[in-house]
Amino acid sequence: MEIHKPIKVALIGNPNTGKTSLFNQLTGLTQKVGNYPGVTVDKKQGTCRLSINQTAIITDLPGTYSINPTSVDESIVLTSLLNTTDKDFPDVIVVVADIENLKRNLFLFSQVKDLEIPIILAINMSDQMDRKGISLDVETLQKELQTEVVLISARKNIGIEAVKEKIANCAKVSITYPLCSINHKIDGDYFKQLKAVSPNHTLYELWLMITQNNFPESITDEEKIKLLEFTQDVSMVKRYQHKETIYRYQQINEILKRTYKIDRTKAKDLRGKLDKVFTHKIFGYVIFFGVLLLIFQSIFDWSTVPMDFIDAQFANLSEFVTKQMNSGVLRDLITDGIIPGIGGVVIFIPQIAILFLFVAILEETGYMSRVVFLMDKIMRRYGMSGKSVIPLISGTACAIPAVMATRTISGWKERLITILVTPFTTCSARLPVYAILISLVIPDKKLFGYFSLQGFTLLCLYVLGFAIAIVSAFMLHKLLKVKSTSFFVAEMPNYKLPSIKNVVFDVIEKTKAFVFGAGKIILAISIVLWFLASNGPDSFESVADEVTNNIENSNLSATEVQRKIASSKLEKSYIGIMGKAIEPAIKPLGYDWKIGIALISSFAAREVFVGTLATIYSVESDDENTSTIKQRMRAEINPETGEKRFNLAVGMSLLIFYAFAMQCMGTLAIVKRETKSWRWPMAQLIGMGILAYVASFITFIIFS
Template identity: 75%
Template sequence: MAKNDIKVALIGNPNTGKTSLFNQLTGLTQKVGNYPGVTVDKKKGTCKLSATQNAVITDLPGTYSINPTSIDESIVLKTLLKKDIKESPDVILVVADVENLKRNLLLFSQIKDLEIPTVLAINMVDQMSRKGISIDLTALKEELNTEVVLISARKNQGIKNVKDAIIKCHVAAKASPMCDANYKIDPEYFDKLKAINPNFSLYELWLMVTQKNFPAAISKKEKAQLLSFNKDVSRLKKYQHKETIYRYQEINKVLKKTYIVDKSKATDLRSKLDKVFTHKIFGYLIFFAVLLLIFQSIFDWSSLPMDLIDTTFAELSDFARNNLPMGILSDLIVEGIIPGIGGVIIFIPQIAILFLFIAVLEETGYMSRVVFLMDKIMRRYGMNGKSIIPLISGTACAIPAIMATRTISSWKERLITILVVPFTTCSARLPVYTILISLIIPNTKIFGFYNLQAFTLLMLYALGFVTAILAAYILQKTLKIKSNSFFVVEMPNYKLPSIKNVAFDVLEKTKAFVFGAGKIILALSVVLWFLASNGPSSFKNAEENVTNNIENRQLSATELQQKIGSVKLENSYIGIMGKSIEPAIKPLGYDWKVGIALITSFAAREVFVGTLATIYSVEAEDENTTTIKEKMRSEINPDTGKQRFNFPAGMSLLVFYAFAMQCMATLAIVKRETKTWKWPLIQLFGMTGLAYICSLIVYQILS
């Protein structure tokens, strides 16, 4: 960021097309903090305002008011109040929906009172004539005493005007309050408040009092003085109410002169669609159908690209093995890095499809109807209608899902949602499920049409959801947390999804997943390769010992090589680790090789398949690389002489992966969101303990 770039904060109510405008202004320059570890709160991008002037635009979460009721909204308050930090904006760009201008102006009036230069962009003006709305722009600019532009972000209209207005507003740098509502309520009281620190606007001081959020420029003494205003809570509440009423009165005065709406022109598409989507029977049927469609698509649409990726990487390994000079580095590339990268890339199709559906559901406005339908049911289990969004996006990845809980204002409902989200079947489980299902479930049709393998997968999804709900129920009964549950959801207009918005959303989330989780997976596969290719003295002497053993004299050269390979693996560091947990996992039907995969899976579940791939390919030491599935199929359990991945062991593993908490990235994000290690540790031990017990029962019954 260059020094003279204008810092612009983009603010607006949800569903006003804020994201569309952000995408139009910044295009592909957008950057988001990567998870795990870093916040995704702020999206940033640069925008060329004119030949000589650039702007850095920050997209803040959608909010109805500066007074926050959720974590999401409090980010807006913090950004605006802390004028002393580098991030503080030079210009604020408020986006408003033309159809709902009155309510949108409430937020505008609050921001204007902070006395920061503000531009108002009224969006969706292409709808004006259809809705019978007309605006007197000149008068509105004068009344609001600021730059106002009419735009249609989706149709890319008026964007140039927005850029010009930002420059103009920045140059003028005039920022007068709009209402100064507070003085009208109780001049004496607010005079005293203003006297505490005249460097701040009255409204800023008022926000510090009501929100207990203090910038660094406020001294200890001033803070104490401000806090003394906070003693009379009922008075504060009363003044906040009065302030809001006063703001609306002022807004009504302005709109009376500048905004006309002819209600006879309003169409009733919304009410017709609402009748269907929120119908007591059709509503649920449609929701269920949507879910089925999503899951079917994940499976159908992604199988081809995933197979392609799988074989491409197997071939790539072959190619590298044949063309690179022999040595440690070549081993690292062929056995560590290539399978490691393949293990990340293979997820992209499924993750992208899931994010695509979620983005479309949110963009169209359908998601709010689902929240409305589900609130009562979810509440019974200690959650909130809004919890349905994290639970659905949890099927892609628990990390964005846990972030999505930030819109839930009740702490207890939010905490329960965070705790149970990891039970939903995330895409990291899919490769494990897919490969195990293809090994133990026959590829036949049931009821004449439904593929038995697909049905098993659907049942695993159902198992995840049901467990999440049951866990929530237990948590609701046991958690002793008092928090008032307040619920209000806006039901936005139905819209066709904007291709650009959906594409950006999918791209951004997929990228964050690949680079965030990908790093961990790649690093682990390298570590794993090292641990599998090195070991104590018994490892180093393996070749000699096997060759010199009289029993092995009868073996052919290839058999001898295989024997050496497996003895080596057994005595490598990772083999020793696997062996040491073998007693604990034998009752579940696993051997030490699966044990190794279990250990590495605690970093991330998807590593399971890659680990087995690495183990078998290190062990095999032969030139022809087969796919991992074939390798697993030919694996024999020496105790029984049957397949290692037979039905009981496979089912037991499926159950284990359905329940166990195996994802470092999720644990890190839960710690960040709950601000203590208590909850992630409860998840880790609770879920994994449940997994162990259930797998034990399953294996013992089936075998």
């Protein structure tokens, strides 16, 4: 049997049309997330089996209203469709439309159709037609659009087989002539001349190249010069674009008049009723605050059990390996470097997953758009946009995707301010630090009999993160002299029940990306730290003898002697020397050199704090007694006062330091990429660093 070459398929559609649902149905668990070359936009691909000897590679392109891009994400769509010579250029395009917004969806369809690539139109949510009073004459529509039309319901798995069948037959899909040939109607001569530039490209391709200034490889230098001449008269190009849009809608209206009917009396006004509640001037904000409270309470409450479990399992694993292996450098590397390092990553999977779960549900249901609407005016006062709320909420999971999410904000100044303040929001990397410090210094009591005091402290830290983000945004708004025109439009999608499949896939995908991305850094740092902690300059080797000599006459037990030796070894190691070097600078904040070591390593990524302390204290403790990190931290004594090292003042001071300081290489790198300058990430690093130092100094004084 002959196996055919896979068919390359691209999915295109407006946001909120269920494009991702269709993608999930077609590809299932085969999907992978990669990157487009040069940009950080996620490229989602998966394979789909069409028949015994035929598969398809499906690419889910970012949602867009038009192929004229207004953001980096949207420009991916245009670039993918113009690069006809690219190895990933689609053999067939599936445009996904939503039955309720068919007119606007057909606008995008008409643009894609004009590129003369084989195309299939999949109209989604067809199961809702009866309920919404919609009827559609599919046969006439197929004729009018000269395109195969499939009615589907991606969520209910209806029509998916038909889509596969059409893809398999894509060779037979007609491309004939463009749907609208609109441009000729605007200015015949102008477009005739434009077409004459390159016979190998369709007129619409050439028109897109000049309006979007996006020239694919298939264009020669000579042709490019000619094309650039057409862009000279900017206002004319703009006028023609406006005309083109109007002509397209006129054509679509004509077609829909003959094929699409809606009985408005049948439509139930659920949207209106829900909007009244969710955007109400009092209830709207109360509900929003309630939702936030629910999210944060859940993160803390639901994750303690799996986190303690993971923590204990890694401690057991270390113990097991210690017993199984012969002692030596390799065993030490595994039990004190690698295992605690991996454990430090795995432990916060529960919290990240819960956060991504809530964000996914809020997006899926359409509630997030109401938040944008509710918050826009307020956010504008602080130099941001209603759309900044999404990055600020996503920032509670991880600042990296949050900075990328600012791309939907069209005004540059609003976007820049959002990028600069997003790292103040409490990201999940701070959570393990907060979690361990809170459980060490805040008593486990109930507030008003229900809310746990520890949970409440965590909530306060979240609120503090948002508050400082808002305050700094306001200051940046007044200080920054950046010229930009902001233009705001947000679609308010219909309310939907979240699809479990979409939510689950989204959570898995994001958690995976985060764990593997951050995991690499954390593991590498853990190993470096282990090396720095178990090696030192010349005098390091003789530490054991010195200690033994010094305490020869005292009657200490063997374990205590061992502990003394380990502790002196750490002090004399490379990392101990580094920690000691910065001790004078951090002493006013209440920290000793061991915390100093954790601070140094946290500058790569803050979640390393917990792992570092785990490494430091496991190096220090004797091998037979591998207890959990929390127990080891609790037992730590401040030799100057004889009290616990992690008392309330030190704990609070550390919490504030981690709340404010910019300790994430990943975020700095992404800010550099998104702002195209080192200026902004450097400003974040220094500004947030100074703020963190001053604020934790004050906190330490207040609580001691």
